[in-house]
Amino acid sequence: MSDSNRLRIAVQKSGRLSDDSIALLKAIGIKLQIRDRLLIAHSTNQPIDLLLVRDDDIPGLVMDGVVDLGFIGENELEEKMLERQAAGKQHEYIELRRLDYGGCRLSIAVPNEFNYQGVQSLAGKKVATTYPFLLERFFKEQNVEAKAVMLTGSVEVAPRAGVADAICDLVSTGATLEANGLHEEDVIFRSKAVFIQRAGELTEAKQSLINKLLPRIDGVIQAKESKYIMLHAPLAYLEQVKSLLPGSENPTVLPLAGNDKTVAIHVVSPENLFWETMEKLKALGCSSILVMPIEKMMN
Ligand SMILES: Nc1ncnc2c1ncn2[C@@H]1O[C@H](COP(=O)(O)OP(=O)(O)OP(=O)(O)O)[C@@H](O)[C@H]1O
Numbered sequence: 001m002s003d004s005n006r007l008r009i010a011v012q013k014s015g016r017l018s019d020d021s022i023a024l025l026k027a028i029g030i031k032l033q034i035r036d037r038l039l040i041a042h043s044t045n046q047p048i049d050l051l052l053v054r055d056d057d058i059p060g061l062v063m064d065g066v067v068d069l070g071f072i073g074e075n076e077l078e079e080k081m082l083e084r085q086a087a088g089k090q091h092e093y094i095e096l097r098r099l100d101y102g103g104c105r106l107s108i109a110v111p112n113e114f115n116y117q118g119v120q121s122l123a124g125k126k127v128a129t130t131y132p133f134l135l136e137r138f139f140k141e142q143n144v145e146a147k148a149v150m151l152t153g154s155v156e157v158a159p160r161a162g163v164a165d166a167i168c169d170l171v172s173t174g175a176t177l178e179a180n181g182l183h184e185e186d187v188i189f190r191s192k193a194v195f196i197q198r199a200g201e202l203t204e205a206k207q208s209l210i211n212k213l214l215p216r217i218d219g220v221i222q223a224k225e226s227k228y229i230m231l232h233a234p235l236a237y238l239e240q241v242k243s244l245l246p247g248s249e250n251p252t253v254l255p256l257a258g259n260d261k262t263v264a265i266h267v268v269s270p271e272n273l274f275w276e277t278m279e280k281l282k283a284l285g286c287s288s289i290l291v292m293p294i295e296k297m298m299n
């Protein structure tokens with residue numbers, strides 16, 4: 001039974017965003033029991049229910065207020081926003097956080113034999129896509145008279161099937177394009193996953209739960225980007241060593257028992273330590289250089 005006091009979050013059931021979204025919810029302390037074929041999952045330690053759906057449905061569920069929150073790719077969100085705006089439907093939402101996964105770009109790609117000389121080469125051509133509104137907006141901005149042909153899947157086979165001259169699809173590594181004899185020409189939209197909230201007021205209890213979860217999300221993202229670095233450094237080179245360590249204005253410097261020429265340095269670095277830097281530290285006489293992942297942080 002659905003309970004209106006429980007926060008409802010829409011998550012992609014199975015696909016590119018599912019694992020990272022669920023891992024993020026777990027990392028911020030929400031215990032979940034997800035069973036395979038079920039559309040809904042209840043948290044066992046928070047008043048939260050997950051709705052596991054196709055990603056296409058998530059923007060609409062948030063914009064219609066059926067769920068309070070959702071994890072969605074910006075490409076899908078912006079497309080649905082434009083579609084609903086054109087249809088005069090509700091299309092408002094609040095973006096809470098841009099996340100660090102689901103990175104991809106929506107690009108125009110053409111068959112390798114296509115003589116592409118810029119977007120104008122598409123004039124009078126058909127372009128297959130799952131994102132007709134984003135593509136039409138791009139055509140309009142670029143002043144190109146081309147036709148977007150809507151396909152819900154297998155867009156990359158459209159040119160070979162004679163359905164279209166070019167495509168506009170999501171690209172990450174480019175392997176799918178390459179496997180289909182296509183190559184990327186113009187990026188029309190860059191996307192990442194976002195965490196969104198429905199427009200309008202929520203009950204105080206729901207809003208205060210969201211306000212408690214957001215700093216935890218920030219903490220998880222920040223922790224993922226940071227490293228805890230420990231090393232032994234010769235006291236004589238302390239300043240040079242510090243200048244090599246990213247974000248180490250105020251590192252913790254500790255004496256080593258029975259050794260007055262060497263100190264231990266501990267620092268939380270906002271970025272990874274590259275092998276090149278580690279080699280430079282070693283050349284300065286540093287030893288026992290450890291780079292460790294951080295699970296959570298709160299500043
Ligand atoms: N190759 C990729 N790398 C990273 N992120 C991607 C990639 N492809 C897609 N995404 C992001 O993940 C979202 C979901 O992609 P996916 O391929 O799982 O969708 P789908 O096939 O439409 O799934 P569904 O069955 O839920 O409709 C995309 O809208 C995009 O934001």
Ligand SMILES: O=P(O)(O)OC[C@H]1O[C@H](OP(=O)(O)OP(=O)(O)O)[C@H](O)[C@@H]1O
Pocket residue numbers: 016154169170171172173174175176177
């Ligand atoms: O540039 P690449 O790294 O090859 O990634 C791009 C592909 O990834 C996505 O599909 P996905 O693999 O998620 O499968 P889908 O066709 O079921 O959506 C997207 O729709 C592209 O087809």
Ligand SMILES: [Mg+2]
Pocket residue numbers: 054055056
């Ligand atoms: Mg989909």
